[in-house]
Amino acid sequence: MIELSELRDAAQKAFPADELIPDRDESWKLIAEMGWLMMPLPEESGGLGLGRDAVTAINLELGRVLSSAPLVPALLTVQAIGASESLVDRDSWIERTCSGEYVALNLLPGDIALADAGTLSGTLPAVPDADMASHVLVFAKGLSALVPLDAPSISVSERKLWDESRRLFDITLDNCAVDESLMLARDDASHDIANRLHGELQLALAADCLGGANAALDMTVEYLRTRKQFSRPLAMFQALKHRCADLKTHIAATEALLWSRAVDADASVTDLGALKALAADVYRFVTEEAIQLHGGIGLTDEHQCHLFMKRAMLNLSLGGSGDELKERAGRQALETYSA
Numbered sequence: 001m002i003e004l005s006e007l008r009d010a011a012q013k014a015f016p017a018d019e020l021i022p023d024r025d026e027s028w029k030l031i032a033e034m035g036w037l038m039m040p041l042p043e044e045s046g047g048l049g050l051g052r053d054a055v056t057a058i059n060l061e062l063g064r065v066l067s068s069a070p071l072v073p074a075l076l077t078v079q080a081i082g083a084s085e086s087l088v089d090r091d092s093w094i095e096r097t098c099s100g101e102y103v104a105l106n107l108l109p110g111d112i113a114l115a116d117a118g119t120l121s122g123t124l125p126a127v128p129d130a131d132m133a134s135h136v137l138v139f140a141k142g143l144s145a146l147v148p149l150d151a152p153s154i155s156v157s158e159r160k161l162w163d164e165s166r167r168l169f170d171i172t173l174d175n176c177a178v179d180e181s182l183m184l185a186r187d188d189a190s191h192d193i194a195n196r197l198h199g200e201l202q203l204a205l206a207a208d209c210l211g212g213a214n215a216a217l218d219m220t221v222e223y224l225r226t227r228k229q230f231s232r233p234l235a236m237f238q239a240l241k242h243r244c245a246d247l248k249t250h251i252a253a254t255e256a257l258l259w260s261r262a263v264d265a266d267a268s269v270t271d272l273g274a275l276k277a278l279a280a281d282v283y284r285f286v287t288e289e290a291i292q293l294h295g296g297i298g299l300t301d302e303h304q305c306h307l308f309m310k311r312a313m314l315n316l317s318l319g320g321s322g323d324e325l326k327e328r329a330g331r332q333a334l335e336t337y338s339a
Helices: 004-014 025-033 050-062 071-083 090-098 187-226 238-262 271-294 295-299 305-317 322-338
Strands: 121-127 135-140 145-146 153-158 166-176 183-186
Touching: 004 050, 004 238, 050 071, 050 187, 071 090, 071 121, 071 135, 071 183, 071 187, 121 135, 145 153, 183 187, 187 238, 187 271, 187 305, 238 271, 271 295, 271 305, 271 322
Parallel strands: none
Antiparallel strands: 121 166, 135 145, 145 183, 153 166
């Protein structure tokens, strides 16, 4: 069994902390070569069977370097394909996706409608790196299926983002026919896959948030150690020490919850959504404080602090509204403790 420390060490060597936003295509090739796309699949399906904690470790480390590769949606679609019982030639699909063929997935709720004729219409928003995908995984009421992106009834448009580390696209389907050989599941089976993937997405985004928050804080502490004021390093001023300690406390507490949820098979989608909402809030708070603690240079748009801050702001929205995720967690808590 591969230890988490070994995975994290391998990720840090492959993606050094001082090389932010590494090239997407080179990163994707390296990810496929290292076998990370096989992590969540059981060994009997040709995977590594490493579990959610291993996936969480890699997502956390890639969050540190603001990875531009679409590992999060790719791992989700690999799991969906592995869970399918109706996909024709499923083993071939598993081999292809684990070897680097990218199947995309939207990171914001879509509005896909299934017509009586069996065609799909609507928009899938915030699909990462659709320009390098062969297919997109579509969930509609009562079914889930792979849809080729070169179909004539599909249009793809890129969103303009403030975040420089990601590329998101909107995919519009206009009476797109569903190929029965690409059907993953129907009815309850499809709902179960969608529900599972939604929870995994929240966990992955939380890990990305905490990886970035840790990196932003490390960068800030290093700056305070080297920048001098009145012939003394800024790190020696007690007020600044306390602010950094507060940031570390926020990160450490949320990271403890992250690892607890990663190994808890009984964690609900609501639990994972609450974790993501908390991690995204912490990420935003840490990056805003990092900019302030860098002083005048931190306020310049060219500084690396802003790369983390822009990613943090986007992560607040991905996976669903933070307010909605918190409301669901509150309602679940009320139901639990009022019973």
